[in-house]
Amino acid sequence: MNTARVVIIGAGIAGLSAGSYLARSGYETEILEKHSIPGGLCTAWKRSGYTIDYCVHWLMGSRPGAGFYGLWDELGAFDNEDGSRTAIIDHEFFTQFNFEDGETLTLYSDADRLEEELLRVAPEDEQQIRRFTRMLRKLSGFVHGETGEELGAGARLGMRLSTLARMPQIISQARTTIGEYAARFTNPRLREALSAGIPDDWSSISLSLGLAMQHSKSAGYPVGGSLRLARNIERRYRELGGKVRYNAPVSEILTEGGRATGVRLDSGEEIPADYVISAADGYATLNSMLGGRFTSPKLQKAHDTYPLFPSSVFVGLGIGRDLSHLPHACMLRLTDPIELPDGSTHERASLTVYNFDPTLAPEGGTFVSVLLNTWNGDYWHHVAQNDRPAYEGAKDAVAKAVIDNLETTFGGIREAVEVVDVSTPHTVIRYTANRSGSYEGFAPTPQTVSTSLPKTLPGLSRFAMIGQWTAPGGGLPTAAKDGKDIARRVTRELG
Numbered sequence: 001m002n003t004a005r006v007v008i009i010g011a012g013i014a015g016l017s018a019g020s021y022l023a024r025s026g027y028e029t030e031i032l033e034k035h036s037i038p039g040g041l042c043t044a045w046k047r048s049g050y051t052i053d054y055c056v057h058w059l060m061g062s063r064p065g066a067g068f069y070g071l072w073d074e075l076g077a078f079d080n081e082d083g084s085r086t087a088i089i090d091h092e093f094f095t096q097f098n099f100e101d102g103e104t105l106t107l108y109s110d111a112d113r114l115e116e117e118l119l120r121v122a123p124e125d126e127q128q129i130r131r132f133t134r135m136l137r138k139l140s141g142f143v144h145g146e147t148g149e150e151l152g153a154g155a156r157l158g159m160r161l162s163t164l165a166r167m168p169q170i171i172s173q174a175r176t177t178i179g180e181y182a183a184r185f186t187n188p189r190l191r192e193a194l195s196a197g198i199p200d201d202w203s204s205i206s207l208s209l210g211l212a213m214q215h216s217k218s219a220g221y222p223v224g225g226s227l228r229l230a231r232n233i234e235r236r237y238r239e240l241g242g243k244v245r246y247n248a249p250v251s252e253i254l255t256e257g258g259r260a261t262g263v264r265l266d267s268g269e270e271i272p273a274d275y276v277i278s279a280a281d282g283y284a285t286l287n288s289m290l291g292g293r294f295t296s297p298k299l300q301k302a303h304d305t306y307p308l309f310p311s312s313v314f315v316g317l318g319i320g321r322d323l324s325h326l327p328h329a330c331m332l333r334l335t336d337p338i339e340l341p342d343g344s345t346h347e348r349a350s351l352t353v354y355n356f357d358p359t360l361a362p363e364g365g366t367f368v369s370v371l372l373n374t375w376n377g378d379y380w381h382h383v384a385q386n387d388r389p390a391y392e393g394a395k396d397a398v399a400k401a402v403i404d405n406l407e408t409t410f411g412g413i414r415e416a417v418e419v420v421d422v423s424t425p426h427t428v429i430r431y432t433a434n435r436s437g438s439y440e441g442f443a444p445t446p447q448t449v450s451t452s453l454p455k456t457l458p459g460l461s462r463f464a465m466i467g468q469w470t471a472p473g474g475g476l477p478t479a480a481k482d483g484k485d486i487a488r489r490v491t492r493e494l495g
């Protein structure tokens, strides 16, 4: 056992991953988490027999041999408590769009089928469609994320060459905004399908990489959902000797002579450390826990100017019915657009019908979620703290509007509703402390995705920051990889 002690703030996927790799290297590690469970944003909660799953829809690296798979495997992400291995579902399609005249457009996972579907809807865009699907096929072999150190030299070289061969597509997609990319097509439905739910100024890599991973079946859904994934990683971490303390919010990172020396909890307790890693919200780490005493110009610029990923108003429904006839995922056209009190108006909502994961519902029931993005998370936080009746009223109104829309579109929903649970940006802030309730940190614009943010701060040694606030675009694999990368760095620094 190495005698150095590493304290990690936050038991989200980044913090758990860092802890796991450091514990594996023999360090004494303790994760301090403000919530009572692991996972951070990768979470779920129970309501009357239903599991309200909040996070994972697709997990990059779900297939053996795909980029990131080795990482999840080392973290024990797919090893369940009962000794079974998590089943992965690769959906036939990514999502579907319905239109006013009853027509649909399906974004199939398989690129050939997708091509056929897009040509059916928009034959006038044939040339661009073929270019688009050719690019997806090429990107689908991208093994981004694997460090490859566990492989032989030949395999490592193969991986690098394969990545290099795809670089022109990756760079071009990263630099093009989704608005610019969608504008290459003339068909309005196709344009809408390529850009719905994604702001025009985001990088088109956020859509193309997601679709490409569907084609290669490398980003499936892990049955059991988000919390099972997080608990599996936490259990492996503990088996490796790591400790976690829940209900332990950190208020301050202690420093002495330009070196991190430990943390202070809200309770006043001080915990000494040879190295401190913050895997918590970036803004709070810099400005509150470190009191603004240390920063880096690049990080400061990011927090001052980079646009954020949205937060969401999320309606979880337990429906006491078999809904296997409904599409599992849909960008649902709302027959009555929903106006949220935060000023946003929604003509479509992201609907997931978990008819593919029976573990989330009691026998005969189905868990359904509807997600409405909002960039005004602070509004919900403010109202929740200052006008509770208005906050509760707004939640009820959203739930009612969502159920009404589902009823109009599909029928047979309203009378089967057994559970209604609404989470807002305030809920995200309360449980995870992410700034403005953002659910993936900084938004992936062409500017941000090509920038790498520093993990350490000038003038402060024995300290690092990881997770979605140091990697624009965020996501589960990035968080897990950050944990592994920082563990290697700490090992180098501490010996």
Ligand SMILES: Cc1cc2nc3c(=O)[nH]c(=O)nc-3n(C[C@H](O)[C@H](O)[C@H](O)COP(=O)(O)OP(=O)(O)OC[C@H]3O[C@@H](n4cnc5c(N)ncnc54)[C@H](O)[C@@H]3O)c2cc1C
Binding pocket: 009, 010, 011, 012, 013, 014, 015, 032, 033, 034, 035, 038, 039, 040, 041, 042, 054, 055, 056, 057, 058, 059, 060, 248, 249, 250, 251, 279, 280, 281, 312, 431, 432, 433, 434, 439, 440, 441, 466, 467, 468, 469, 474, 475, 476, 477, 479
């Ligand atoms: C609705 C939704 C759907 C998503 N879908 C996907 C998906 O399909 N695929 C995908 O890859 N990603 C998805 N994501 C994104 C992904 O969940 C996040 O990017 C990732 O979980 C971030 O992990 P993290 O460890 O960096 O941060 P977090 O999960 O935010 O973890 C930070 C942890 O730090 C703790 N903390 C904060 N402050 C303190 C403090 N002062 N003291 C102690 N602890 C503290 C928090 O409680 C939290 O547990 C989704 C997110 C959401 C919300």
